[in-house]
Amino acid sequence: MIELLFLVVFAICFILLLRKYVPIWQIIIAEFYFVTFLLFLLFSGEEHPYYEAIDPAGLESYEFIASKHRLIYIIFFVLYHISLLLLWFRKSALPPLILALGLCVLYIGLFFNGILILQLLGSQEGNEILVCFPTFSLLVGLSIIIRTLYDLPKNLSFSPSKHQWLNELNKKLSTKSALFCSSVIAILPVFVLVTLVLMLFGDDYDAVSKALTETTTWGFSQHDHPPHLPHQGHYLCTVAACGSPQLVKPLRWGIRGKQRIIVNRQLQIANAFEELIADLSPTLHRFIRKNYDRYGYDLSKKIKSRWASNLTYILMKPLEWGFLLCLYTFCLRPEEKIRRQYSLQLTINN
Numbered sequence: 001m002i003e004l005l006f007l008v009v010f011a012i013c014f015i016l017l018l019r020k021y022v023p024i025w026q027i028i029i030a031e032f033y034f035v036t037f038l039l040f041l042l043f044s045g046e047e048h049p050y051y052e053a054i055d056p057a058g059l060e061s062y063e064f065i066a067s068k069h070r071l072i073y074i075i076f077f078v079l080y081h082i083s084l085l086l087l088w089f090r091k092s093a094l095p096p097l098i099l100a101l102g103l104c105v106l107y108i109g110l111f112f113n114g115i116l117i118l119q120l121l122g123s124q125e126g127n128e129i130l131v132c133f134p135t136f137s138l139l140v141g142l143s144i145i146i147r148t149l150y151d152l153p154k155n156l157s158f159s160p161s162k163h164q165w166l167n168e169l170n171k172k173l174s175t176k177s178a179l180f181c182s183s184v185i186a187i188l189p190v191f192v193l194v195t196l197v198l199m200l201f202g203d204d205y206d207a208v209s210k211a212l213t214e215t216t217t218w219g220f221s222q223h224d225h226p227p228h229l230p231h232q233g234h235y236l237c238t239v240a241a242c243g244s245p246q247l248v249k250p251l252r253w254g255i256r257g258k259q260r261i262i263v264n265r266q267l268q269i270a271n272a273f274e275e276l277i278a279d280l281s282p283t284l285h286r287f288i289r290k291n292y293d294r295y296g297y298d299l300s301k302k303i304k305s306r307w308a309s310n311l312t313y314i315l316m317k318p319l320e321w322g323f324l325l326c327l328y329t330f331c332l333r334p335e336e337k338i339r340r341q342y343s344l345q346l347t348i349n350n
Contacts, residue, residue, distance in 0.1 A: 122219020254342025
């Protein structure tokens with residue numbers, strides 16, 4: 001909330017400053033741009049990585065750009081808006097080299113806006129309002145590029161520098177055609193240069209794609225999310241299935257209470273044991289179920305992170321072995337009973 005308040009104050013001061021330099025219609029565009037960005041931040045909600053269980057009723061959602069790989073997006077977001085401001089206010093006063101680099105960054109920014117739009121349009125959660133900001137940002141960037149190229153004279157003038165190589169470079173870029181061609185050619189070198197610099201700080205070379213694919217419920221997502229935390233109830237075994245895949249070993253999707261859940265063997269064994277108790281002693285089963293419902297949900301609310309889920313899985317291992325021993329002792333086909341858990345809608349749901 002403090003960050004949003006700071007952003008509002010900054011935007012108001014910036015727009016008041018614009019009144020001295022730009023026409024009123026451009027101020028209206030700047031105000032609308034800020035409003036769409038503010039809505040983008042507000043409707044992003046409380047974002048979580050794809051491997052965490054969330055409660056959608058609590059305004060939680062999954063991140064559309066993986067936090068582990070979003071640095072390159074932040075860098076180009078900042079560079080894109082610096083270029084927008086430079087070409088908006090001072091395009092005629094900029095030397096050819098800066099103009100070419102500014103246009104190059106805008107081209108890259110259009111690409112990032114485009115893939116972000118596709119990522120958001122593929123949402124399974126109905127968050128289409130988030131598309132407004134990158135779409136408007138793309139249109140503004142495109143209009144700045146067109147206006148800059150259209151308004152430039154055939155030959156650009158520039159102030160001589162004390163560095164001869166810089167003067168020669170600006171001279172070669174001083175025609176409109178040379179400026180446009182060089183700005184397009186520079187796209188790959190600039191992108192590679194930024195990527196290499198970020199790799200020195202631990203970023204991956206393919207962070208641009210991983211930031212989109214290592215998500216869930218969005219356009220380019222390649223991961224399934226754990227079962228949502230029901231707003232009125234949740235169970236310990238299901239939360240345990242939200243841990244690290246290498247540890248909890250998820251097997252497949254299953255059905256519980258008309259909802260899809262991720263099923264692992266520990267969850268199957270626990271539910272098969274409960275089914276065995278219900279068959280042998282309905283009275284004992286009702287007692288166990290009553291107390292499990294009473295304390296299980298309160299306990300599960302404390303198990304929201306991956307490490308807590310992993311710990312729960314490990315702590316339940318001795319119980320799992322005990323359940324398995326009982327199943328092999330009292331069932332004719334224990335593995336068949338275990339295998340069919342959550343494959344269909346059952347009357348007993350863990």
